[in-house]
Amino acid sequence: MDATILTNVVDALPQFDGYVYPNERTLHPLWSVLIVVYPYITGLVAGAFIMASLVRVFKLKALEPIYRLALLTALAFMLCATLPLLFHLGHPERCFEIMMTPHFSSPMAMFGFVYAWYLMAVLLLELWFDYRRDFVEWSKTETGLRSLIYRAFTLGVTDLSAPALRLDARMGRIISIVGIPSAFLLHGYVGFIFGSIKANPWWGNVLMPIIFILSAVVSGMALCVFTYMFLCWARRITADMNCLDLMARFLFYALVLDATIEGLDWLHRLYSAEEGIDVLRSLAASKLFYTLLIGQACLGTLVPLLSLGTIQLTGKKISNLNRCRIYFSCTALILMGVLAMRWNVVIGGQLFSKSLRGFMSYKMEFAGHEGWWLSMLLVALPFVILTVFIKYFLARDLPTIENVVPGGVRPTNSPEAQI
Amino acid sequence: MSENITRRGVLRNLAGIVGGILAMPAGRTCKAAVQHGLATSSAPKGYDPTKHKWLMALDVDRCIGCGMCVEACKAENSVPQSNFRTWIERYVITRPKAGSGESRGETFVDSLNGGIAGFKPSLIPKEDILKSFFVPKLCNQCENSPCSQVCPVGATFESPDGVVLVDKNYCIGCGFCIQACPYGCRFFNTTTNTADKCTMCYHRITRGLRPACVEICPSQARIFGDMKNPIADDPLQKFIENNKTQGLKDHLGTKPRVRYAGLDEEVR
Amino acid sequence: MFKMPPQIIRLVLLTIGIVCAYFTARYFLTPASFGQYGHYRGNALQEIASREPYWAGRKTCDTCHGEIVKKLAKAEHQGLSCETCHGPSKVHVDNPEIKLPKMSYSQCVRCHEASPSRPKWLHQITPNKHYTGQVCSECHVPHQPNEVP
Numbered sequence: 001m002d003a004t005i006l007t008n009v010v011d012a013l014p015q016f017d018g019y020v021y022p023n024e025r026t027l028h029p030l031w032s033v034l035i036v037v038y039p040y041i042t043g044l045v046a047g048a049f050i051m052a053s054l055v056r057v058f059k060l061k062a063l064e065p066i067y068r069l070a071l072l073t074a075l076a077f078m079l080c081a082t083l084p085l086l087f088h089l090g091h092p093e094r095c096f097e098i099m100m101t102p103h104f105s106s107p108m109a110m111f112g113f114v115y116a117w118y119l120m121a122v123l124l125l126e127l128w129f130d131y132r133r134d135f136v137e138w139s140k141t142e143t144g145l146r147s148l149i150y151r152a153f154t155l156g157v158t159d160l161s162a163p164a165l166r167l168d169a170r171m172g173r174i175i176s177i178v179g180i181p182s183a184f185l186l187h188g189y190v191g192f193i194f195g196s197i198k199a200n201p202w203w204g205n206v207l208m209p210i211i212f213i214l215s216a217v218v219s220g221m222a223l224c225v226f227t228y229m230f231l232c233w234a235r236r237i238t239a240d241m242n243c244l245d246l247m248a249r250f251l252f253y254a255l256v257l258d259a260t261i262e263g264l265d266w267l268h269r270l271y272s273a274e275e276g277i278d279v280l281r282s283l284a285a286s287k288l289f290y291t292l293l294i295g296q297a298c299l300g301t302l303v304p305l306l307s308l309g310t311i312q313l314t315g316k317k318i319s320n321l322n323r324c325r326i327y328f329s330c331t332a333l334i335l336m337g338v339l340a341m342r343w344n345v346v347i348g349g350q351l352f353s354k355s356l357r358g359f360m361s362y363k364m365e366f367a368g369h370e371g372w373w374l375s376m377l378l379v380a381l382p383f384v385i386l387t388v389f390i391k392y393f394l395a396r397d398l399p400t401i402e403n404v405v406p407g408g409v410r411p412t413n414s415p416e417a418q419i
Numbered sequence: 420m421s422e423n424i425t426r427r428g429v430l431r432n433l434a435g436i437v438g439g440i441l442a443m444p445a446g447r448t449c450k451a452a453v454q455h456g457l458a459t460s461s462a463p464k465g466y467d468p469t470k471h472k473w474l475m476a477l478d479v480d481r482c483i484g485c486g487m488c489v490e491a492c493k494a495e496n497s498v499p500q501s502n503f504r505t506w507i508e509r510y511v512i513t514r515p516k517a518g519s520g521e522s523r524g525e526t527f528v529d530s531l532n533g534g535i536a537g538f539k540p541s542l543i544p545k546e547d548i549l550k551s552f553f554v555p556k557l558c559n560q561c562e563n564s565p566c567s568q569v570c571p572v573g574a575t576f577e578s579p580d581g582v583v584l585v586d587k588n589y590c591i592g593c594g595f596c597i598q599a600c601p602y603g604c605r606f607f608n609t610t611t612n613t614a615d616k617c618t619m620c621y622h623r624i625t626r627g628l629r630p631a632c633v634e635i636c637p638s639q640a641r642i643f644g645d646m647k648n649p650i651a652d653d654p655l656q657k658f659i660e661n662n663k664t665q666g667l668k669d670h671l672g673t674k675p676r677v678r679y680a681g682l683d684e685e686v687r
Numbered sequence: 688m689f690k691m692p693p694q695i696i697r698l699v700l701l702t703i704g705i706v707c708a709y710f711t712a713r714y715f716l717t718p719a720s721f722g723q724y725g726h727y728r729g730n731a732l733q734e735i736a737s738r739e740p741y742w743a744g745r746k747t748c749d750t751c752h753g754e755i756v757k758k759l760a761k762a763e764h765q766g767l768s769c770e771t772c773h774g775p776s777k778v779h780v781d782n783p784e785i786k787l788p789k790m791s792y793s794q795c796v797r798c799h800e801a802s803p804s805r806p807k808w809l810h811q812i813t814p815n816k817h818y819t820g821q822v823c824s825e826c827h828v829p830h831q832p833n834e835v836p
Contacts, residue, residue: 090592
């Protein structure tokens with residue numbers, strides 16, 4: 001109809017089409033790339049921890065080689081988790097208020113406590129119980145700064161008797177058990193932040209926390225596989241195929257579950273066709289076409305599902321080398337796909353007006369505190385920290401090796417099991 | 420040497436210290452209450468927020484879309500140029516296609532610059548217009564406000580006299596409240612780096628004045644009053660008695676307190 | 688005799704230390720008036736209320752220009768505030784010697800220009816068809832529109 005074009009010409013400023021509320025006409029979305037990066041990072045933490053807990057809680061011995069790597073990965077990412085938020089706040093110098101006067105009806109207020117609990121009572125504690133014996137021994141065999149660091153981390157507890165080691169193993173197991181719901185809480189509350197916003201039909205959805213948790217588990221597991229393979233390549237050793245195959249199997253199961261729930265979300269939306277469905281459907285088809293349909297759905301979910309599924313069905317018929325190639329490329333795709341999913345949720349939810357009558361469009365900047373550059377740095381930083389951790393805590397030249405079996409009995413170190 | 424130091428003694432001392440630390444917040448609240456009583460401020464003296472309950476009502480049939488309320492609000496509250504604490508929307512509903520059997524054609528909504536300079540004539544030809552009207556929008560001062568529910572630090576809140584306010588000296592600028600508001604009335608103020616929104620001109624109503632938009636409106640589309648202290652021939656009471664009213668997006672359960680009369684189904 | 692393992696003792700002490708540090712920080716960093724009326728700083732109400740008003744308001748004009756306000760009350764412009772047409776008047780209230788700028792006809796047109804969106808009860812004119820070349824006040828008295836000058 002002619003009138004459509006005419007009215008759109010009157011109101012069509014560069015940033016939006018249709019009708020959007022005057023306060024929505026901003027140059028950048030309010031929650032920008034930094035808020036895309038934050039759930040990505042905490043999701044990786046939760047997922048890596050779940051992978052590690054498969055060893056302790058479910059006693060899967062085949063995954064022993066990646067136990068410490070998974071925990072250190074989780075810790076490296078955990079340390080960087082607050083950075084995107086601090087950069088994003090209007091008043092970062094007031095950030096302590098969230099812990100001093102938390103408003104308990106707000107899921108965001110839970111952040112301070114959940115983060116502190118997970119960092120201190122779960123991650124650091126579990127790592128401490130696992131590494132305590134090594135810290136005591138390394139503090140005696142190493143020299144200089146490294147010796148000092150190891151001695152500090154022993155917290156002065158140098159008892160290495162059999163009962164003490166048994167207690168270490170038992171505590172590690174208990175903390176792993178406690179850690180699983182804690183990991184769900186750590187990332188689930190982020191999903192709840194979005195899921196609780198009834199004002200936004202893209203976000204306010206009961207499945208949102210579930211989807212966030214499941215895609216977090218998928219991304220964390222994929223990260224473990226990815227870093228393990230990368231580390232093996234960097235150290236010129238062959239990866240333990242039993243470990244890799246088992247990790248990929250769990251990754252596949254998690255991916256199936258994640259794809260099912262995300263598919264259910266879409267199915268339900270399209271079927272019940274509530275008020276905002278027209279604007280959401282055109283959002284998915286036009287503005288989010290590349291990131292949602294191609295990036296998240298096709299490349300990030302469907303292709304890995306088919307590839308990993310094929311491996312599950314054909315078993316060892318595919319050669320080790322080809323399996324490794326598939327694992328490496330699939331996990332890379334999954335990691336990109338989960339980042340795309342965070343983008344689609346966070347940015348996608350801000351691309352349409354709450355009047356349900358229009359769309360905004362934003363330009364991504366390179367520099368500036370909502371730009372690409374800072375976010376890329378923040379995603380790269382945990383890897384740098386992880387490298388430092390590996391150097392100090394997973395180095396090959398350290399005398400004792402990390403295959404601690406529950407019960408405190410160390411097996412003889414086989415070459416394939418070494419990282 | 421260790422006879423006097425017993426485990427019980429150490430534990431007792433520890434409990435004492437912990438108990439003392441936990442009791443500190445209670446002590447400081449008492450201290451603050453005393454200080455508050457003695458404190459002076461430049462705010463209106465003698466104003467007790469618990470003795471008032473402010474309410475605004477909007478009569479859509481009386482809005483002429485002149486945009487003077489938007490201008491008045493901007494001047495009164497130093498609102499940044501690209502943000503709006505209140506704004507006017509123009510709805511143009513076209514006639515249905517001949518023979519289609521529809522009750523109405525497409526709806527077009529616009530609000531150029533919030534309507535601050537009024538509205539230029541619509542480019543839709545007059546014969547195609549079935550009906551058209553203006554709707555003033557502002558913060559609905561919800562009773563069950565989703566914005567104050569999600570504030571992580573307690574920087575936005577419902578005051579005892581019925582106004583949802585933002586404490587700009589405490590807000591951390593996370594933007595959660597802006598996302599949670601279904602009405603689009605909140606914005607991020609880049610001057611203060613905090614969330615911002617209509618305060619019902621709190622600094623005016625506490626002095627017995629009317630909000631700027633109500634004061635300036637030439638057609639009595641905006642009605643304002645104190646539900647706890649109605650005056651003689653209170654326009655607000657008359658409005659509530661004589662009109663069938665509703666709030667915006669009632670189905671979301673936010674319990675918006677601002678009452679609208681004459682709202683069309685197309686208004687979001 | 689049960690002996691507390693050294694790891695547990697060390698960790699419990701550390702936990703107690705962290706909790707105490709938290710509550711101490713909380714004591715010092717929570718603002719004094721917090722929690723007075725609800726989960727927010729009670730002083731915020733006074734701070735927000737202490738802003739200086741910008742528009743004087745009709746009641747203020749009434750104190751000196753009562754006859755005009757009474758005249759207004761007789762006809763259709765009775766609901767109007769003086770500042771709607773005359774602009775912000777604080778400077779005149781503080782010093783009545785300072786006069787406000789003269790009115791222009793665009794002020795009348797702003798409300799009275801015909802538009803299909805405006806309600807029918809409003810008297811509307813199309814400016815380029817309604818006595819072009821003349822000023823509104825030649826035929827209309829703004830303070831009492833039903834009167835002829």
